[in-house]
Amino acid sequence: MINVIIKLKELFNKRQKTKYITLLFMMLLAALLETVGIGLIVPFISLLTNQEIIYDNTIIYKLYSTFNFHSKSDFLTVVTIIFFGVFLIKNLYLLLFIYIQNRIIYNEQIALSIRLFESYLKKPYEFHVQRNTADLQRNINIEVGKFFSYFIIPLSMVAIEILTATFIFILLLYISPIPTLVTIIILGTSAGVFLKLVKKKIYQSGIDQQISNGDMIKWVNQGLGAGKEVKVKGIEDFFVKKFSKESVVYAKAARYHSLLYQSPRLFIETVLIATVLIICLMIVVTEDNISSLVATLALFAMAAVRLVPSINRIVSSLNSMRYSIPAFDVIYNDLIDSNINHEQPIYNANNNRRLEFERCIRVENVTYRYPNSNEDAIINVSFQIPKGKAIGVVGASGSGKTTIIDILLGIYNPTKGKIFIDNRNIYDNIANWQKNIGYIPQTIYLSDDTIRNNIAFGKDEKEIDDSRIWRALEQAQLKGFVEGLQDNLDTFVGENGVRLSGGQRQRIGIARALYDDPEILFLDEATSALDTETEYEIMRAINELKGFKTLIIIAHRLSTIEQCDYIVKMNKGKVEKV
Numbered sequence: 001m002i003n004v005i006i007k008l009k010e011l012f013n014k015r016q017k018t019k020y021i022t023l024l025f026m027m028l029l030a031a032l033l034e035t036v037g038i039g040l041i042v043p044f045i046s047l048l049t050n051q052e053i054i055y056d057n058t059i060i061y062k063l064y065s066t067f068n069f070h071s072k073s074d075f076l077t078v079v080t081i082i083f084f085g086v087f088l089i090k091n092l093y094l095l096l097f098i099y100i101q102n103r104i105i106y107n108e109q110i111a112l113s114i115r116l117f118e119s120y121l122k123k124p125y126e127f128h129v130q131r132n133t134a135d136l137q138r139n140i141n142i143e144v145g146k147f148f149s150y151f152i153i154p155l156s157m158v159a160i161e162i163l164t165a166t167f168i169f170i171l172l173l174y175i176s177p178i179p180t181l182v183t184i185i186i187l188g189t190s191a192g193v194f195l196k197l198v199k200k201k202i203y204q205s206g207i208d209q210q211i212s213n214g215d216m217i218k219w220v221n222q223g224l225g226a227g228k229e230v231k232v233k234g235i236e237d238f239f240v241k242k243f244s245k246e247s248v249v250y251a252k253a254a255r256y257h258s259l260l261y262q263s264p265r266l267f268i269e270t271v272l273i274a275t276v277l278i279i280c281l282m283i284v285v286t287e288d289n290i291s292s293l294v295a296t297l298a299l300f301a302m303a304a305v306r307l308v309p310s311i312n313r314i315v316s317s318l319n320s321m322r323y324s325i326p327a328f329d330v331i332y333n334d335l336i337d338s339n340i341n342h343e344q345p346i347y348n349a350n351n352n353r354r355l356e357f358e359r360c361i362r363v364e365n366v367t368y369r370y371p372n373s374n375e376d377a378i379i380n381v382s383f384q385i386p387k388g389k390a391i392g393v394v395g396a397s398g399s400g401k402t403t404i405i406d407i408l409l410g411i412y413n414p415t416k417g418k419i420f421i422d423n424r425n426i427y428d429n430i431a432n433w434q435k436n437i438g439y440i441p442q443t444i445y446l447s448d449d450t451i452r453n454n455i456a457f458g459k460d461e462k463e464i465d466d467s468r469i470w471r472a473l474e475q476a477q478l479k480g481f482v483e484g485l486q487d488n489l490d491t492f493v494g495e496n497g498v499r500l501s502g503g504q505r506q507r508i509g510i511a512r513a514l515y516d517d518p519e520i521l522f523l524d525e526a527t528s529a530l531d532t533e534t535e536y537e538i539m540r541a542i543n544e545l546k547g548f549k550t551l552i553i554i555a556h557r558l559s560t561i562e563q564c565d566y567i568v569k570m571n572k573g574k575v576e577k578v
């Protein structure tokens with residue numbers, strides 16, 4: 001746990017740390033005010049039960065005479081109002097403190113979720129290939145919340161409660177040392193034993209809940225995502241069963257955590273009541289001044305009223321913090337421990353300009369091995385693509401076509417070798433290079449949005465230029481279809497474009513790739529899922545771009561690339577023929 005608190009320093013920046021330190025000082029003041037509130041009870045009750053103190057105590061008498069009081073009852077009324085005023089101020093301050101605390105904590109929670117989401121999006125594709133999106137969704141949406149609700153909030157609660165309890169104990173030690181020492185020993189030992197007993201189990205329930213949560217999201221995504229296949233195969237129950245299995249693990253862990261969160265109250269209360277009863281007995285037996293006895297008992301009663309929830313909160317919060325360590329670990333590992341710093345742009349975009357070229361793209365001795373793989377997927381590949389030409393990449397399945405294209409796209413960094421555009425290495429300014437690329441994959445991802453927003457994908461609505469959309473639609477030969485729709489560009493395509501045909505989806509993908517008018521267009525099996533006639537039509541649209549754009553086309557069917565100027569044939573990761 002201490003280890004996690006030390007690591008927190010790395011997770012938060014200077015501004016955030018300052019906020020938390022301010023919060024800590026506010027807590028200190030809150031704890032002090034709580035103690036002052038309790039500390040005033042003894043003199044107040046003593047004054048009420050023995051009003052002669054007004055004349056006996058020099059300080060009180062000085063106040064009494066300076067402010068010209070004429071009767072004890074007037075004096076007592078004013079003292080009662082002041083006493084109430086102190087409590088009022090204390091509680092108003094606590095209200096303000098709670099407001100500021102929640103504001104800081106919930107804003108920071110959102111900021112961390114955004115930061116984690118941004119960091120995932122900006123990590124290299126290799127990271128995503130190795131991780132399950134369900135786990136990443138869980139980390140952004142659930143684990144960050146869990147970390148704040150079960151670690152950061154309890155941490156501040158523990159701090160404030162420890163401070164309050166310490167102040168109250170110091171006060172009690174001063175007034176009544178022996179009974180207080182007995183209380184400290186009994187309470188400290190029992191809370192310590194309780195925490196030790198549940199320590200391992202609570203950490204394990206945090207891990208179980210985290211894993212089952214990720215798997216629950218995974219089964220929902222898979223069941224709902226496979227759509228037609230699930231329906232046709234009639235395998236709905238399979239997904240329901242998988243989901244329920246994980247839900248049971250989740251519910252068990254949640255139940256256990258909830259039990260351990262609530263049970264300290266009963267445990268502490270029992271121990272404390274026994275302690276207070278013993279102490280009362282000790283006081284009654286040893287004390288003979290009745291006014292002092294009543295005041296001390298009142299003090300203990302008040303202290304108990306404040307201490308029971310306080311110690312209960314300390315133990316519950318420590319349990320919660322342990323439970324949320326697995327959540328902290330995943331966030332910390334993904335944000336700090338991974339080799340990419342979220343604040344550093346992964347790609348070195350020195351400006352917003354695209355990397356233009358005059359002559360050719362040169363792939364030079366490129367070798368690439370996937371992480372966790374024992375052999376190279378691409379071995380010493382070299383070829384050139386002259387500007388304005390169309391190049392077809394062919395080869396058997398698994399020969400490395402997609403891999404070499406992904407390297408050209410800047411998705412993977414080659415293990416060895418370089419890629420030049422004219423004489424500039426694309427990895428020196430990959431973002432500028434990517435600004436000059438259009439990419440059409442085999443399956444186009446369509447968001448449940450309008451045609452306009454799907455074509456100008458990732459652009460703010462007010463930045464979208466409709467004339468560019470229509471130009472791109474014309475190039476993709478989809479203009480006529482969109483013009484015929486009642487809502488034109490405002491037509492919603494449905495989730496994953498369910499309201500469009502396969503060919504129309506692919507054309508939307510082409511229009512999307514052409515929206516920014518890039519010089520280079522990559523097609524990775526972009527037409528292989530279509531029937532020959534639709535493929536022919538789409539390739540006709542693509543071939544119209546020949547001469548204006550440099551085309552790099554991966555295809556299985558030779559008919560797709562018959563118009564290409566050059567063919568690169570891949571075989572087992574090597575170029576067989578250019």
Ligand SMILES: Nc1ncnc2c1ncn2[C@@H]1O[C@H](COP(=O)(O)OP(=O)(O)OP(=O)(O)O)[C@@H](O)[C@H]1O
Pocket residue numbers: 129370371373377395396397398399400401402403404
């Ligand atoms: N993420 C990955 N991790 C490890 N190995 C991979 C990964 N992706 C691809 N490979 C391996 O790299 C090799 C080349 O794969 P690639 O996808 O480039 O082939 P391809 O020619 O495009 O195949 P296809 O025509 O079937 O799409 C294959 O042996 C494949 O198993």
